[in-house]
Amino acid sequence: MSRHALLNDQALEIVARRFAVLAEPMRLRLIQSLFDGEKNVTELVEATGGTQANVSRHLQTLIAAHVLDRRKEGLQVFYRISDPTIPRLCELVCGSLEKTLTRQAGHFSAGR
Amino acid sequence: MSRHALLNDQALEIVARRFAVLAEPMRLRLIQSLFDGEKNVTELVEATGGTQANVSRHLQTLIAAHVLDRRKEGLQVFYRISDPTIPRLCELVCGSLEKTLTRQAGHFSAGR
DNA sequence: ATAGTATATGAGTAAATACGTATATACTTG
């Protein structure tokens, strides 16, 4: 697989879909909550402040996108991050945004 | 509580917005076309197969998100990737998806 | 069985946005 091959239409759709899954604050909140290990739905509801229905729906979206994995234990379902690139993606974006916002902030204080 | 600093609501919105910008195939196509250097709008229209109006609109979105930079030269406007993390983001996602899809493909008898 | 708890999902609504068509702006040249 060459590193810079251009993606075809179907591949672009898949990549776009991947980014779209990460493009909702509530889903990012869920992912963040799972950085330090698995949690069940009730814990995720508490951690994110969302409704149970909405949290559950977003969890299904993340499962379908293979971002998370689930494990049933009696009545409870535990979710965890399954794709190890997810934390790295978030780090990359956060780092880049920090830099950009800092640079922008500079335009307001001292015109450089 | 996580050992990592959790992002607040506003930061999550910004990160989500960043991912949303990358969540459209046409914008990914534009970004791909710029991997090997700057191009003007006409060249990007040809490279992506989109209408001029649509390409221009997506370019404005990418500019507003500080993904691209622009440079005017007479009548023409040249665009280039301004955020060096963009290619790395795409690589990360592509690599991860390759792995996931290969693993999924193994669950079926017929190929694509 | 019944009640109780944890999680998932259906219906309806509101908001966001991608796209095409047509038009506007910005710049160059005659």
Place this chain on the structure above:
DNA sequence: CAAGTATATACGTATTTACTCATATACTAT
């Protein structure tokens, strides 16, 4: 000045999707 070219934008429409409320499913215990 006018005409021509490159790029940007306004408007209308169709599609997607995030959310709430209500209910359904899955499991446990009595």
